[in-house]
Amino acid sequence: MANSIANAPAILAESVIASLKGKLPALRAFSSVFTAAESGAGKTVQVPLIGTSTATEFSTGGYLTQDDATITAANVTLKHFKVSSRFSPLDVKMYGAQFLSNAFVPTAANALAEKCLAEIGALITNANYSSNVDTGAALTYAEVVTAKGVLDAAKAAEPRAFILNPTYANGLLSDATIIGNSVLGAGILTSGQIGTLAGAAVYQWNSLPTNAENLAGFACGADAIAVASALPMSEIPGFEVANAVDADTGLGVQVLMGQEQSGYYNVTATLLFGAAVGRATSLHRLKTA
Amino acid sequence: MTIEEQLLAATAAVSGLTAERDDLRSTVEKMTVGVSAELESLKVEAASKDAKLAELTAALEVAVKESESLKALVVQHEAAKVSASKEAAKIVASVGVSPVELSPADGKPSAEAVDHMATFLSLPVGSKERNEYFAAHKHAIIKAAI
Numbered sequence: 001m002a003n004s005i006a007n008a009p010a011i012l013a014e015s016v017i018a019s020l021k022g023k024l025p026a027l028r029a030f031s032s033v034f035t036a037a038e039s040g041a042g043k044t045v046q047v048p049l050i051g052t053s054t055a056t057e058f059s060t061g062g063y064l065t066q067d068d069a070t071i072t073a074a075n076v077t078l079k080h081f082k083v084s085s086r087f088s089p090l091d092v093k094m095y096g097a098q099f100l101s102n103a104f105v106p107t108a109a110n111a112l113a114e115k116c117l118a119e120i121g122a123l124i125t126n127a128n129y130s131s132n133v134d135t136g137a138a139l140t141y142a143e144v145v146t147a148k149g150v151l152d153a154a155k156a157a158e159p160r161a162f163i164l165n166p167t168y169a170n171g172l173l174s175d176a177t178i179i180g181n182s183v184l185g186a187g188i189l190t191s192g193q194i195g196t197l198a199g200a201a202v203y204q205w206n207s208l209p210t211n212a213e214n215l216a217g218f219a220c221g222a223d224a225i226a227v228a229s230a231l232p233m234s235e236i237p238g239f240e241v242a243n244a245v246d247a248d249t250g251l252g253v254q255v256l257m258g259q260e261q262s263g264y265y266n267v268t269a270t271l272l273f274g275a276a277v278g279r280a281t282s283l284h285r286l287k288t289a
Numbered sequence: 290m291t292i293e294e295q296l297l298a299a300t301a302a303v304s305g306l307t308a309e310r311d312d313l314r315s316t317v318e319k320m321t322v323g324v325s326a327e328l329e330s331l332k333v334e335a336a337s338k339d340a341k342l343a344e345l346t347a348a349l350e351v352a353v354k355e356s357e358s359l360k361a362l363v364v365q366h367e368a369a370k371v372s373a374s375k376e377a378a379k380i381v382a383s384v385g386v387s388p389v390e391l392s393p394a395d396g397k398p399s400a401e402a403v404d405h406m407a408t409f410l411s412l413p414v415g416s417k418e419r420n421e422y423f424a425a426h427k428h429a430i431i432k433a434a435i
Contacts, residue, residue: 004435005435007406007410007433007434007435008434008435010409010410010434011409011423011430011431011434014409014419014420014423015423015427015431017420018420018423018424036414036415092435096431096432096434096435097431097432097433097434097435098431098432100435101431243414243415244414244415245414245415246415246420247415247416247417247419247420248417248420250415252415
């Protein structure tokens with residue numbers, strides 16, 4: 001066993017990002033700029049919104065005319081989130097890095113994921129996205145198709161997603177139209193994962209806030225919400241710092257680890273994250289009342 | 290021509306012939322001596338070459354014998370190697386472990402010999418290779434971290 005913590009942040013960061021990625025699959029449904037570049041709280045990232053382009057016939061104007069008037073950008077202000085834990089040096093020495101990994105990684109990934117999702121959830125209000133429908137206590141397949149129609153009419157960008165609280169997600173799981181389907185039913189019954197429905201990915205969001213507006217879910221195009229992430233610039237004397245970045249999404253996380261004067265090891269996972277309203281008409285809220 | 294004159298002419302002719310004969314004799318003698326010396330030199334050189342040939346023949350015989358002895362030694366070692374493998378297999382079998390067949394894969398480094406931590410750290414942050422290497426060797430990497 002090595003007697004140094006120099007490599008611990010690297011493995012903890014890699015573990016946290018692997019876990020965090022699994023907890024934030026819905027981020028794929030939004031326009032995003034995830035970068036490992038160093039930034040700071042309060043700084044803004046310009047996130048291009050995925051739009052619906054139209055092609056035109058080549059003419060005397062050449063290539064200089066802009067056909068895609070719907071592509072715009074949203075400025076996302078980054079916030080600095082962190083989760084810190086303290087560990088006894090004796091425990092670390094006795095149990096090694098596996099102890100740190102087991103104790104810290106799930107906690108950090110959960111905490112950061114909730115913070116990131118809360119940033120998005122707070123945006124889903126009537127003030128930001130006025131399109132809504134009262135879908136009652138449970139969501140049905142027919143209502144999903146109707147919501148798709150709303151997005152179609154608004155020309156919401158692909159890919160699209162349905163993000164639902166557990167009640168609505170379970171409502172779909174009980175919908176005879178879905179589970180009664182000989183192709184879809186068997187897989188959904190065993191996995192509980194609906195996957196893609198009416199051309200949109202279905203995600204369950206356990207902590208989706210109601211925002212005091214009876215919010216229970218929403219259907220959106222990729223241009224509805226802009227999200228961005230970056231990594232903070234952290235230089236603390238005596239602390240080891242390591243970054244980990246998910247190659248698929250670009251989402252990154254930073255882990256700092258050092259020994260406090262008290263003797264305890266301080267382990268911190270941190271990132272910069274922000275969300276902003278994109279194209280307001282590309283999101284349709286589903287409400288219980 | 291008178292008899293005296295004929296005598297004088299004859300005497301002169303004899304003198305010339307004698308001088309020519311002496312000159313020829315001298316030349317022949319010189320040539321004989323030269324050929325003899327050259328012959329002696331050739332004889333000496335031939336003898337020397339004979340000696341060298343004999344020496345080389347002897348050395349070649351020694352080299353052939355050494356080569357044969359080395360070949361025999363190689364054969365002996367090969368035989369010993371096979372028996373050592375068999376002996377090792379017997380020992381392993383006697384302690385209750387199944388003997389493992391020798392294969393070309395034995396030349397590859399063992400799992401323990403690979404420094405997964407160093408390999409992981411050497412991969413660029415944010416690369417798919419780094420993510421996948423960590424996922425594949427997570428246990429070994431975490432174990433080596435502290």
